[in-house]
Amino acid sequence: MSDTCTAAAALSHDQLAPAIAAAGVTIAPAHHGAPSRSDERGTTTATADLLIVGRIATGDPAAPRAEAMAVRDGRILAVGSAADVDGLTGPATKILSPDGVVIPGLIEPHAHIWVSLLTLEWTDVSHAACPRFDDVVSVLTAAAQATPAGQYVLAKLFDPSLYPGEPALTRDILDRVALDRPIVVLNASMHFAYANSAALDAAGITDATPQPTGGTLEKRDGRLTGVVGESPAVTMLLANLPRPTAADVGRGIRQVLNEFAAAGVTSMREAMTGTLAGVSEIAMLHQLNGAERLPVRVSTAQFSSLSGCATPAEVAQAWKAAGVTPFSGDAMVRADAWKVVADGSNQGRSGYFLQPYLGETSGGHANWTPESLREVMRAGLDDGWQLMIHTNGDAAVEFALQAAEELLPRCGQNDLRHRFEHASVTTDDQLVRMSAAGVSPSFLMDHVYYWGAAFRDTILGPERAARLDRLASAYRAGLRPSLHSDYNVTTVRPLRSARTAVLRRLEADATVLAPEERVSPAQALSAITADAAWQIHADDRGTLSAGRRADFAVVDSDPWTSDPESWDRIAVHATYIDGVPAFTA
Numbered sequence: 383m384s385d386t387c388t389a390a391a392a393l394s395h396d397q398l399a400p401a402i403a404a405a406g407v408t409i410a411p412a413h414h415g416a417p418s419r420s421d422e423r424g425t426t427t428a429t430a431d432l433l434i435v436g437r438i439a440t441g442d443p444a445a446p447r448a449e450a451m452a453v454r455d456g457r458i459l460a461v462g463s464a465a466d467v468d469g470l471t472g473p474a475t476k477i478l479s480p481d482g483v484v485i486p487g488l489i490e491p492h493a494h495i496w497v498s499l500l501t502l503e504w505t506d507v508s509h510a511a512c513p514r515f516d517d518v519v520s521v522l523t524a525a526a527q528a529t530p531a532g533q534y535v536l537a538k539l540f541d542p543s544l545y546p547g548e549p550a551l552t553r554d555i556l557d558r559v560a561l562d563r564p565i566v567v568l569n570a571s572m573h574f575a576y577a578n579s580a581a582l583d584a585a586g587i588t589d590a591t592p593q594p595t596g597g598t599l600e601k602r603d604g605r606l607t608g609v610v611g612e613s614p615a616v617t618m619l620l621a622n623l624p625r626p627t628a629a630d631v632g633r634g635i636r637q638v639l640n641e642f643a644a645a646g647v648t649s650m651r652e653a654m655t656g657t658l659a660g661v662s663e664i665a666m667l668h669q670l671n672g673a674e675r676l677p678v679r680v681s682t683a684q685f686s687s688l689s690g691c692a693t694p695a696e697v698a699q700a701w702k703a704a705g706v707t708p709f710s711g712d713a714m715v716r717a718d719a720w721k722v723v724a725d726g727s728n729q730g731r732s733g734y735f736l737q738p739y740l741g742e743t744s745g746g747h748a749n750w751t752p753e754s755l756r757e758v759m760r761a762g763l764d765d766g767w768q769l770m771i772h773t774n775g776d777a778a779v780e781f782a783l784q785a786a787e788e789l790l791p792r793c794g795q796n797d798l799r800h801r802f803e804h805a806s807v808t809t810d811d812q813l814v815r816m817s818a819a820g821v822s823p824s825f826l827m828d829h830v831y832y833w834g835a836a837f838r839d840t841i842l843g844p845e846r847a848a849r850l851d852r853l854a855s856a857y858r859a860g861l862r863p864s865l866h867s868d869y870n871v872t873t874v875r876p877l878r879s880a881r882t883a884v885l886r887r888l889e890a891d892a893t894v895l896a897p898e899e900r901v902s903p904a905q906a907l908s909a910i911t912a913d914a915a916w917q918i919h920a921d922d923r924g925t926l927s928a929g930r931r932a933d934f935a936v937v938d939s940d941p942w943t944s945d946p947e948s949w950d951r952i953a954v955h956a957t958y959i960d961g962v963p964a965f966t967a
């Protein structure tokens with residue numbers, strides 16, 4: 383079955399696969415089954431090939447400031463005072479005196495490259511671009527008029543939760559925009575898409591089409607509404623879209639990663655690898671990096687659902703057959719995790735809650751049965767993957783936590799650092815149990831900034847909104863949380879996420895949501911550097927310390943000593959990976 387499965391995934395993306403196969407990319411096996419804990423290397427007395435002098439904020443609480451950092455072969459030999467690097471330089475040592483402050487390269491622990499690059503050129507119908515719902519319809523109408531008949535009109539970032547009454551973009555509304563060309567609009571959460579009749583026809587979806595496992599083709603009185611939910615259904619809708627060529631994909635990946643680098647990021651976790659081109663996405667990343675080093679290190683989370691595979695075991699086998707095993711790859715592109723999506727989007731009212739949404743009788747639902755969730759988690763655990771489980775509502779956290787409490791003890795002692803993604807709304811009890819189970823949360827912190835008012839006023843109510851993204855409670859429970867953007871759900875701005883963690887101020891009305899969940903500036907910065915690095919198994923990054931990689935950003939102000947209010951305005955001048963320039967503003 384596994385051979386069929388791998389072949390099916392490749393064949394369905396025939397414009398990508400040949401380019402990848404022709405490159406003959408092989409993936410390096412993992413060393414000893416785990417990433418090297420290279421920060422444990424001792425310092426040496428070798429001569430530095432690079433000396434950085436100036437203002438250095440190390441991110442290391444034991445020695446937060448430095449004035450010199452000596453680097454050899456991409457590793458930090460010593461960091462500290464001028465005296466600390468004395469004797470480490472020679473005639474060949476290059477001196478770098480950056481105009482700004484040197485900080486550790488920021489870590490983005492959960493973002494989406496593949497689905498984002500697919501939509502790079504799509505029309506923006508975000509709330510920022512379209513402040514009123516009518517604007518969405520006008521922008522789509524203009525886009526349809528500019529598109530030749532028969533060709534797709536594609537738009538992204540639609541977010542009904544930010545408009546009064548949470549209007550859906552139904553097939554009937556979109557049919558009034560155009561009947562003679564397919565229209566597909568992607569929700570900002572990426573958990574929903576909206577289609578007109580022509581797009582449903584183009585995808586071969588009819589009122590009689592069976593519901594896909596884990597996805598929803600919404601119907602009213604037996605008729606498709608054009609609204610589809612969750613990845614399996616969205617994938618069906620997009621199945622006959624013109625596929626990007628390998629060259630388009632390559633350009634798109636660099637463009638996306640350059641956006642990350644421009645925000646000071648030097649390492650990121652791709653949170654759903656395999657959605658666009660199946661298992662060949664890994665080879666493609668290696669091929670691109672081989673041709674020219676990528677501007678950001680990429681850690682991948684292999685998606686547990688692949689086109690053409692019927693069961694989680696088949697998916698696991700497909701990854702293995704492609705040579706993608708835990709911690710395989712190299713320092714630039716490494717496969718690290720197994721991604722499972724337990725529920726939907728809270729702002730899309732498809733997150734799974736213990737209590738109903740405001741104005742509804744339902745609190746959403748899980749994408750799995752208890753048995754099938756255990757099956758998909760086991761498929762990853764059996765192969766030694768770090769689990770990365772999307773859990774948005776408090777019922778989804780409970781559902782996944784019960785499974786984790788049952789399955790993880792059977793795996794014995796390990797250092798896999800399993801994660802719950804978003805863990806947006808949690809109870810005190812759940813945070814304590816996550817800590818006991820060995821599962822840490824990664825928060826989409828700007829849920830608070832962008833959607834906090836909608837959660838409080840129209841979607842969840844004040845009690846549950848106050849339990850949104852509980853960073854302070856997570857620390858109190860002994861957890862080691864990180865902050866992420868979920869790009870392109872929000873833009874990649876780790877320092878803005880950290881600012882939200884400190885202030886918890888809402889974009890809509892500037893009030894503070896759950897002030898008791900505010901954290902210190904040092905905690906917030908750790909959640910986008912050292913702790914985020916820990917969560918992506920990058921112990922050789924996250925702080926500027928001897929033995930670690932010389933991954934750093936040059937910025938115009940030291941976040942550790944500046945007012946958090948100003949963090950999102952800190953300009954990034956450049957980033958370096960292994961002491962070599964990766965991005966220049």
Ligand SMILES: [Zn+2]
Pocket residue numbers: 492493494653868
């Ligand atoms: Zn995500």
